[in-house]
Amino acid sequence: MTGRGIPYYTVDAFTDTPFGGNPAAVCLDIDGLSDAAMARIAAEMNLSETAFVYAPDESGERRLRWFTPVAEVPLCGHATLASAHVLLRELALSAPVRFRSLSGLLVVSEKDGRLRMDFPANPPREAPMPDGLAPALGIAGGDGDGAGSAQATFATSGKVALVVVRTEAEVLSIRPDFGALGRVRLPGGVMGVAVTAPGAEPHVDFVSRFFAPWLGVDEDPVTGVAHTTLTPYWSAVLGKAKMAARQRSARGGKLTVRAREDRVELVGQAVTVASGSMLRPA
Numbered sequence: 366m367t368g369r370g371i372p373y374y375t376v377d378a379f380t381d382t383p384f385g386g387n388p389a390a391v392c393l394d395i396d397g398l399s400d401a402a403m404a405r406i407a408a409e410m411n412l413s414e415t416a417f418v419y420a421p422d423e424s425g426e427r428r429l430r431w432f433t434p435v436a437e438v439p440l441c442g443h444a445t446l447a448s449a450h451v452l453l454r455e456l457a458l459s460a461p462v463r464f465r466s467l468s469g470l471l472v473v474s475e476k477d478g479r480l481r482m483d484f485p486a487n488p489p490r491e492a493p494m495p496d497g498l499a500p501a502l503g504i505a506g507g508d509g510d511g512a513g514s515a516q517a518t519f520a521t522s523g524k525v526a527l528v529v530v531r532t533e534a535e536v537l538s539i540r541p542d543f544g545a546l547g548r549v550r551l552p553g554g555v556m557g558v559a560v561t562a563p564g565a566e567p568h569v570d571f572v573s574r575f576f577a578p579w580l581g582v583d584e585d586p587v588t589g590v591a592h593t594t595l596t597p598y599w600s601a602v603l604g605k606a607k608m609a610a611r612q613r614s615a616r617g618g619k620l621t622v623r624a625r626e627d628r629v630e631l632v633g634q635a636v637t638v639a640s641g642s643m644l645r646p647a
Contacts, residue, residue, distance in 0.1 A: 370642035371395060371406070374455060376447035379587040379618035379633040386618045387587035388638070389444035390415040391451045400437070402646040407432035409643075413582045416444040418452070418464075427452075429464035429471070435581035438556060439467040440524060442482065442589010442631055443618075449473035449480055450635035479621075482589065482631045486624065488597035489520035489527050492552070501545040502560065502576075504530060517560075525594040526551055526558045533565040533572050537613055547578035556580055559591040561599075570608035571599045587618025593629045600624035 372393045380386025390410040395403070395417045407415040411434050419428035429448060431441035449462045453475060460475040472483045494517070504517050520527045530536060539560055551558070557577030564572050573595055575588040585591075592610060600606055606625070612618040621632040 369394070369645065371398075371645050372642055373410075373640065374447075374451045374637055375412075375639040376450050376635050376637050378443035378446040378450070378635045379589070379612070379620055380616075380636060381634040383636045383638050385616055386633075386635070387443040387585065387616065388412050389441075389447040391444070391448050392417050392643075393451070394420075396420050398645070403430065403432055404437075405646045406643065408434045410434075413577075413585045414438070414441045414444040416441070416448045418448050424463075426463045426465050426470070429466050433577075433580045433582055438580065438590075440484070440590045440593070442484065442592065443587055445471055445473065445482055446480055446589065446631075446633055446635050449482070450637070453480070454635075455637060455640070479632050479634055482633075484589070484593050484629050484631060486597050486627050486629045487522035487524050487590075487593045488601075489522040489525070489594050491518060491520045494519040494528075495549050495551060497545065497549045498528070498558070500542075501549055502528065502539055502541050502558070504528065504535065504539060504560070520598065521552050521555055522594045523554050524556055525591050526555050527594060527598060528558055528560045529598075530560060530562045533562050533613070536560050536562050536572055536574055539574065541576055541583075543576075543578045543583045546576060551579065556590065557582070557585070557588075559588070559595060561595055564609070564611060566611075568609055569611050570603060570605070571595065572611045572613050574613055584614055586614040586616040587612045587620070589620075589631055592620060592622050592631055596622040596624050596629045596631075
């Protein structure tokens with residue numbers, strides 16, 4: 366271990382309550398840190414994502430990267446929200462925050478105490494259900510596999526696959542076989558599967574759960590990147606641009622989403638629950 370420590374924060378994203386939503390680690394002062402060192406830190410933090418925020422360039426933009434415990438990913442919503450929260454709330458910088466990422470420019474602004482993320486949309490197209498996916502999830506699929514009474518449909522974008530079922534109760538009842546799920550071959554570039562349905566509660570437009578054992582995350586508590594696909598899908602189905610979304614994991618999370626042509630706006634809150642300094646890997 367070498368040199369000065371790395372400042373870090375643990376932030377619960379897509380919640381206004383500590384110990385809810387989706388926790389992400391946010392690491393600062395990481396310029397010059399190797400990819401291997403970032404991977405070691407992400408494995409040590411053992412959260413669904415650890416974000417690494419670089420110093421700003423001449424234009425004020427900051428490079429942003431995200432690692433799961435086992436891999437770097439091209440886009441992560443909750444860790445982007447957490448990173449912006451740290452810069453705006455903990456470091457008292459001014460909004461908007463502009464990040465450069467593997468998914469292009471990401472801008473986070475602020476309105477009425479909530480953070481608004483402007484992300485590229487990833488609209489899905491209906492496709493055949495991958496072999497083994499329905500039984501691994503424990504639902505009925507278009508091929509007749511699996512258990513349960515409802516037929517599920519499959520759609521995929523370049524980053525997220527959707528399995529659409531009829532009711533929120535079916536989303537809540539899913540108990541995946543994660544070993545079998547991780548052996549399913551998803552379309553190239555797809556990071557995980559969101560199971561989704563219309564919301565059962567008034568003023569909740571749709572619900573989801575997100576599974577990504579392929580990236581070392583069995584079930585993600587609240588998934589921003591999934592909503593870059595869920596938002597255009599449900600906008601087309603429901604005929605509305607602005608919607609209330611809920612992710613029905615054990616921790617739970619809530620988002621306001623808006624479809625805007627080829628972009629998606631994700632609105633949420635975040636809470637810092639820990640901060641400190643960690644050793645800098647050699």
